Amino acid sequence: MKKKFNLFIIIIFLSFSFVIFYKGLNNSNTYTPQIIDKKNIPIFKAKDFNSSAYVDSEKIFKEDIFYVVNIWASWCVPCRIEHPLLMELSKIQSLKLIGFNYRDNQINAKNFIIEFGNPYSKILIDNDGILAIEFGAYGVPETFVIDKNKKIIRKFVGPLNQEIVDEIKLIVK
């Protein structure tokens, strides 16, 4: 009886371990921070890409519309892939795109915009990556959707695709 009980315990333990490890196999081994609560946009001051003047975040996000913040760089290949989709988003009236130029050479960044077009209503320089961190990003490209209450409601890590663009269009509708 005792032997049977021990065997039962061992089988339960092994099955439990198997389920845990099997589930773990399907999980991604890279961690992506998720947005659980809607967070207010951080308050910051940043250099304008065109004028080189410092601008306050309150002035950038002052309108009663949706904003999309996109972190990009001229050296980032996925940014080139998503750029046409950003151009598509820039045609939406109820939406403004703000670009954070992440750790980039300004001449290369300007050439990038000349070559692929400018979807952004404002571009801010983020030479040391601090702006990206304030938004909870850790690389390029990353995109954030900000609602009319100035809260970050969605975050997309990696390049945008048509599915995400359609989702953003639905949100800002």
Added chain:
Amino acid sequence: MKFLKIFIIILLFTGFSQLRSDEKNNELKNKILKNIRCLICQGQSVYDSESDFAASIKLIVDRKINEGMKEESIYEFLRDKYGDWIIYDPKISKNTYVLWLLPLLLFFAGGAIILKKTNLKK
């Protein structure tokens, strides 16, 4: 002359205290950076990593320390941005209580088994 001597002593004293506070800040900075996980090169701390993300975190931690922010507040700031995962030493919360309680439970279960076995032998 006396005035000059006093002036040099004060100058040296302030210089040393500045050095000491810089050293203290550096120690605190390194301690914090070793406890932050690099999200780009997972498995490495920000202290060990040379990635762009780690460089930015190093800068921001340095800035926060110079602003007079305490260690726990800096962790809180990073947790708010990236979640519990970014800190190597996680706080007890509804997501991490298993992590904290499991070793304790295993310890007590093991202790109980040993106790039972030794009692049986007696």
